[in-house]
Amino acid sequence: MCELASSGRPFKRTRTGCLTCREDGYKCDEQKPSCGRCVRLGKDCKGYGLKLKWQSPMGPRQTNRDPKERRGRKAPSTALTRVRSQHLTTSVSPRAMSSGIPPQQAYLLDHWSTTLASLITLAPTAQNQFHAHITPMITHSPPLRSAISFMAACHLSVLKDDPSLLNIATQHQTDAVSSLCKTIDTESPLVSLATIVILQITDRLFTTNSGVNHLEGAKGIIERAGPKIWACDAGAFLLSICCHHDAVVSVSRRTPPILALGGDVPSIEGMKSMRGLKIMWATIGQISSMCSQDRALVDSQGAVIEIALRTLDTYASREGDVGHTIHAYKEAAYIYLYRVWHNVGSPHPGTLRHAGDCLSHLCQVPVSSPLVSAHPWPLFTAACETIDGELRDLARKRVKAMYEVRHLPSLLRLERDIEDVWKIKDKERTSTGIDKIDCVQAILAIRQRGVDLV
Structure with missing residues (x-):
C-alpha cells in the first residue's frame, strides 16, 4: 500500500532520496545519516550513493534463448x-x-x-x-x-x-x-x-x-x-x-608525517564520535616526529603527549565500537611513545599491561564492524609486545578472522610480520633478559619494507 501525501496522492519515486525509499517507491526526507522514514519504520537505510x-550484454532477449542452446555453450575459461x-x-x-x-x-x-x-x-x-x-x-x-x-x-x-x-x-x-x-x-x-x-x-x-x-x-x-x-x-x-x-605510514617508516594534517582536519559528516580517533592519528604522527628530534626536544614532547593520552583516557567513552577502537589506539600509543621516548618495551610491566588492554578493546569490536579497517596498527603494536601465550593466540585468531571477512593481502603480511617479530624478540630476551627490539625497525631490516598497518 502506498504512503499518501496530504493531497491523498501517492508520492512519486525520486532520484535524490535514500536507496531504501527509492526501492520502496516512497517519499524520502533525505535526513542524514539515516532518513526519518527508515528510522521510524526500523528499516536499514542504505544511504544516498549511486x-x-x-x-x-544481450539484454532481455538472452532469456528467450533455447535452454538446450544455453546448456551447450561453454563457460568462459579466463578472467578476461x-x-x-x-x-x-x-x-x-x-x-x-x-x-x-x-x-x-x-x-x-x-x-x-x-x-x-x-x-x-x-x-x-x-x-x-x-x-x-x-x-x-x-x-x-x-x-x-x-x-x-x-x-x-x-x-x-x-x-x-x-x-x-x-x-x-x-x-x-x-x-x-x-x-x-x-x-x-x-x-x-x-x-x-x-x-x-x-x-x-x-x-x-x-x-x-x-x-x-x-x-x-x-x-x-x-x-x-x-x-x-x-x-x-x-x-x-x-x-x-x-x-x-599519513599517521600509519609515519609509523611504518619511523618518519614525521608528510601531510601533518593533525587534529585540525574537519570532523567527518555524521561521525562526530570519530573525533577522538582522529586525535589519535594526530598523536601517532607527533610520536613519529620524535624519532628525528634531539634528546631535549624528545623529552619535552614526550611529556606533553603523555599528558594528552592521560586526558583522553579520562574523558573518552569506552562504549561501542568507536569507544573501544579509540581506547585500543590510546593503549597502543602508550606503547609506541615509550618505545620512541625511552626505548622501553616488554617485558616491562607497563608495556605488558598496555598490550593486554589494547587487545582486549580490539576484541570487543565485532570483526564485521567497519572500524576493524582501522585496527591493524594497534593490533600489530600490542601483539608484538605481548609475551603471554594466550594473548598471542588471541592476536593470531583476530588477524585470521579479519582476513576471512576482508580477504586483503595486507592482513596476511601483517600476520607473518607479527610472527617474525615474536621470534626475534623472544631470542633477544632469552639471550640478554631484556628487549631493545623496535618491532617496526625489525621488519624494515628483514623485509626491506614498512609494516602493513592499514
Missing part, C-alpha cells in the same frame, strides 16, 4: 573473458547507462559498488562515505575509474585465486597514473585527491612497493587548492582518509 547493478561477458548499468540515469564503460571495467566497478567500498570504509553509519562522496565522481573521471578498477582487480584476484587478474590490475594502475598526470591541472582537486586516495589505499592493501609516494601527491593537491576547497563534506572525508594513512 547503486550499481548488472545486466547481461569472464569480465567481458557482463557489463555495468546504473539505476541513476539513462546517461550513466549509456556511458560507454567497457564490459571489463564495468565488472570491476560493480565489485567496488557491491563489495569493496564496504570493506574499506571506517564509517560505522548507515551511509557509506565512499559511496556518498567518491562513487558519484566515477562516471565523469577516467583516472578515478581506472584507480577503482585497479583496486577491484587486485581484490578479485584474491577472491577468485586468479593471478591473471593481476595483469588487468597493472594495466588499470598504469592508466590511472598516466591519466591523472594529464588531468591534474584541469580536474577538480576533490576528484584528483579521491583518485590519489584510492591509489594509496590499494597500494597499502594489495602491493608492497609500487614505487610511487601517493601522499606526496596528495600534499601537493591539498596545498595548491587551498583550504576553501576542502570545506565541504567530500573534502572533509578525503582529508580524514589522508590523515589516517
Whole structure:
C-alpha cells in the first residue's frame, strides 16, 4: 500500500532520496545519516550513493534463448573473458547507462559498488562515505575509474585465486597514473585527491612497493587548492582518509608525517564520535616526529603527549565500537611513545599491561564492524609486545578472522610480520633478559619494507 501525501496522492519515486525509499517507491526526507522514514519504520537505510547493478550484454532477449542452446555453450575459461561477458548499468540515469564503460571495467566497478567500498570504509553509519562522496565522481573521471578498477582487480584476484587478474590490475594502475598526470591541472582537486586516495589505499592493501609516494601527491593537491576547497563534506572525508594513512605510514617508516594534517582536519559528516580517533592519528604522527628530534626536544614532547593520552583516557567513552577502537589506539600509543621516548618495551610491566588492554578493546569490536579497517596498527603494536601465550593466540585468531571477512593481502603480511617479530624478540630476551627490539625497525631490516598497518 502506498504512503499518501496530504493531497491523498501517492508520492512519486525520486532520484535524490535514500536507496531504501527509492526501492520502496516512497517519499524520502533525505535526513542524514539515516532518513526519518527508515528510522521510524526500523528499516536499514542504505544511504544516498549511486547503486550499481548488472545486466547481461544481450539484454532481455538472452532469456528467450533455447535452454538446450544455453546448456551447450561453454563457460568462459579466463578472467578476461569472464569480465567481458557482463557489463555495468546504473539505476541513476539513462546517461550513466549509456556511458560507454567497457564490459571489463564495468565488472570491476560493480565489485567496488557491491563489495569493496564496504570493506574499506571506517564509517560505522548507515551511509557509506565512499559511496556518498567518491562513487558519484566515477562516471565523469577516467583516472578515478581506472584507480577503482585497479583496486577491484587486485581484490578479485584474491577472491577468485586468479593471478591473471593481476595483469588487468597493472594495466588499470598504469592508466590511472598516466591519466591523472594529464588531468591534474584541469580536474577538480576533490576528484584528483579521491583518485590519489584510492591509489594509496590499494597500494597499502594489495602491493608492497609500487614505487610511487601517493601522499606526496596528495600534499601537493591539498596545498595548491587551498583550504576553501576542502570545506565541504567530500573534502572533509578525503582529508580524514589522508590523515589516517599519513599517521600509519609515519609509523611504518619511523618518519614525521608528510601531510601533518593533525587534529585540525574537519570532523567527518555524521561521525562526530570519530573525533577522538582522529586525535589519535594526530598523536601517532607527533610520536613519529620524535624519532628525528634531539634528546631535549624528545623529552619535552614526550611529556606533553603523555599528558594528552592521560586526558583522553579520562574523558573518552569506552562504549561501542568507536569507544573501544579509540581506547585500543590510546593503549597502543602508550606503547609506541615509550618505545620512541625511552626505548622501553616488554617485558616491562607497563608495556605488558598496555598490550593486554589494547587487545582486549580490539576484541570487543565485532570483526564485521567497519572500524576493524582501522585496527591493524594497534593490533600489530600490542601483539608484538605481548609475551603471554594466550594473548598471542588471541592476536593470531583476530588477524585470521579479519582476513576471512576482508580477504586483503595486507592482513596476511601483517600476520607473518607479527610472527617474525615474536621470534626475534623472544631470542633477544632469552639471550640478554631484556628487549631493545623496535618491532617496526625489525621488519624494515628483514623485509626491506614498512609494516602493513592499514
